Amino acid sequence: MAAPTEFILLAGFLGSGKTSLLVDWLALPEAADTAVIVNEAGAIDVDGAILADAGGVPMAMLANGCVCCSLTSDLVFTIRALVEERERSGRPPFRRIVLECSGLSRPGPILRSLMPLAPLGLAIRVVATCDASQAAERARHFEEVAAQLAAAGTIVLTKLDLCEAGPAEALAAGFNPLAGRVVEADRAARARAAFAAAPPPLPEQPEPPPAILAHPRIAVLRVRFRDGASWEDRLDFLEDLAASCGEKLLRVKGFIRPPGPGVPWLVQAVGTLFSPPVPMPGAFAVPEGLVVITRDLDAAALGSAMPEAPVWFASDRPVALNCQAVPAA
Numbered sequence: 001m002a003a004p005t006e007f008i009l010l011a012g013f014l015g016s017g018k019t020s021l022l023v024d025w026l027a028l029p030e031a032a033d034t035a036v037i038v039n040e041a042g043a044i045d046v047d048g049a050i051l052a053d054a055g056g057v058p059m060a061m062l063a064n065g066c067v068c069c070s071l072t073s074d075l076v077f078t079i080r081a082l083v084e085e086r087e088r089s090g091r092p093p094f095r096r097i098v099l100e101c102s103g104l105s106r107p108g109p110i111l112r113s114l115m116p117l118a119p120l121g122l123a124i125r126v127v128a129t130c131d132a133s134q135a136a137e138r139a140r141h142f143e144e145v146a147a148q149l150a151a152a153g154t155i156v157l158t159k160l161d162l163c164e165a166g167p168a169e170a171l172a173a174g175f176n177p178l179a180g181r182v183v184e185a186d187r188a189a190r191a192r193a194a195f196a197a198a199p200p201p202l203p204e205q206p207e208p209p210p211a212i213l214a215h216p217r218i219a220v221l222r223v224r225f226r227d228g229a230s231w232e233d234r235l236d237f238l239e240d241l242a243a244s245c246g247e248k249l250l251r252v253k254g255f256i257r258p259p260g261p262g263v264p265w266l267v268q269a270v271g272t273l274f275s276p277p278v279p280m281p282g283a284f285a286v287p288e289g290l291v292v293i294t295r296d297l298d299a300a301a302l303g304s305a306m307p308e309a310p311v312w313f314a315s316d317r318p319v320a321l322n323c324q325a326v327p328a329a
């Protein structure tokens with residue numbers, strides 16, 4: 001009998017390396033027959049564009065909200081649609097379906113929402129990425145990190161080129177001594193160990209915390225450039241953004257384009273640290289714009305802090321991020 005399709009919930013805090021791990025995985029021959037579902041907290045499908053650039057995998061999007069609270073029925077619908085479409089095509093079932101969660105998602109409510117899919121017989125497991133270079137600081141400030149690590153069957157340490165693994169490994173073991181740990185500096189070996197290796201047995205899932213507002217301090221903002229803003233204006237804005245937000249800036253992701261029919265450039269920052277922009281000709285269909293995720297800084301406050309900036313700031317459906325724990329059925 002064919003092995004059941006695995007459903008891998010890929011969790012991990014904002015910027016901890018989920019998309020990179022998935023791109024590394026999709027480049028490997030073992031990744032054949034993988035389908036991907038991407039959940040973005042913001043309205044711009046940045047991860048989808050990056051993954052699409054990595055090759056033709058069946059992919060579905062759940063954008064503009066957090067899959068652990070607002071999009072659970074969309075998730076069930078999407079998984080069913082992927083499985084049924086595959087059946088109709090006459091090809092063997094997927095070997096695995098990977099859900100890349102938004103960086104703010106908690107695995108507990110997502111796992112519970114999958115109960116209607118029991119007849120599909122999916123083998124479900126949780127893989128969580130942990131940015132080794134920021135693990136302690138992130139875990140201290142964000143309950144989401146604890147929830148993600150605690151629910152993981154496999155914890156994958158990332159950014160091992162930037163720091164020693166030891167402290168993050170100890171922290172991961174402290175949160176979840178039952179999880180298997182992937183501590184691989186080599187990116188291909190890391191991806192293989194995360195997705196292809198026989199998974200360790202799932203630990204008991206801890207009960208989620210009582211229904212509380214999980215992200216009362218976090219804002220997901222959408223930034224658009226005003227008509228007439230030049231390329232230099234765009235670059236200046238990115239520099240000023242880091243200076244204006246300081247440590248309240250958690251994540252920046254999106255595309256900027258030179259005025260006219262220029263190639264989109266992928267822009268990313270984790271905290272105030274920007275990666276060099278990357279031209280992405282494959283992302284022509286994605287509109288220009290940035291998703292900016294902040295702590296204790298809303299659209300109005302940021303607009304006042306940057307009065308000269310040639311941009312519009314707007315909030316991306318903040319209600320969708322009030323992740324209430326879903327009451328048990």
Ligand SMILES: Nc1nc2c(ncn2[C@@H]2O[C@H](COP(=O)(O)OP(=O)(O)OP(=O)(O)O)[C@@H](O)[C@H]2O)c(=O)[nH]1
Nearest residue numbers: 013014015016017018019020103158159160268275
């Ligand atoms: N040096 C280094 N950088 C990495 C590594 N993995 C990811 N990055 C960088 O970290 C940044 C965030 O990586 P992503 O893979 O987009 O992280 P993510 O968890 O998908 O981010 P969100 O979707 O916002 O939650 C990018 O600039 C990556 O290039 C790594 O192992 N080493």
